[in-house]
Amino acid sequence: MAELTSLVIVVDDDAHLREALGNLFRSVGMRVELFGSTSALLDRPATVTAASCLVLDIRLPGVSGLDFQNQLANLGNNIPIIFMTGHGDVPMSVRAMKAGAIDFLTKPFRDQDMLDAVSNALVLDRARRTSDGELSALVKRYESLTSREREVIALVTSGLMNKQIAGELGLSEITVKIHRGHLMEKMGVRTLAELVKAYEALRPVLNK
Known part of the structure; x- marks a missing residue:
């Protein structure tokens, strides 16, 4: 029924x-x-x-x-x-x-x-x-990121290492690690694979 x-x-x-x-x-x-x-x-x-x-x-x-x-x-x-x-x-x-x-x-x-x-x-x-509903929740999590964290997530998910991201953004490697830890917590993910999957799901929304 x-x-x-x-x-x-x-x-x-x-x-x-x-x-x-x-x-x-x-x-x-x-x-x-x-x-x-x-x-x-x-x-x-x-x-x-x-x-x-x-x-x-x-x-x-x-x-x-x-x-x-x-x-x-x-x-x-x-x-x-x-x-x-x-x-x-x-x-x-x-x-x-x-x-x-x-x-x-x-x-x-x-x-x-x-x-x-x-x-x-x-x-x-x-x-x-x-x-x-899942995408809407993901968008809200992304919107909670700071502008710097959004820069870091884009570079992390493109395959760059922390040292490369630091050079790209003019930051220390330890600062990149801190931003990376914060953004992963906000995005509700534990691994790089989960972060990449979440960011890929967001691409259609981010590219509008």
Whole structure:
């Protein structure tokens, strides 16, 4: 059974299908929010703290499912998307998958196929949220470093020895050792290998 905190958001202009999906997901312990259009979904509070996914009809009045997928991407919203499509929409579905959708199901689909797709999407979202949380904590640890410690960590992780770092920064070797000890403690690592791994994980953030 899915965690009670898992949230499935359904967007489809077919009220009967919305309600049927709502009942299906609730029957296995998932929370559900139902919307008849993408504009209605955008009116909801944006914050979702639980693992979640979006079950989205590819053809909707107003903004299409594909356009809405692009809007979410531009907003930096990485919620996993499962598209529901008609038989003639398979080429559109392929485009959606290339743009990052998790899955697409052709109507009419089996309940179990939908549950399997949603379960997979929730697993992926849970993993993403864990990874994002770990990176956020790592960034906070890095931000606690002094400017000198940031210089030292960059040189240490590039492979330089303490003596070389001292010459590079115009410091004594003992001072470099002190900075190195402090920054490793702040970063929550015990070995050079752990420090290099942590710094590499930070690179995408530092290079922005």
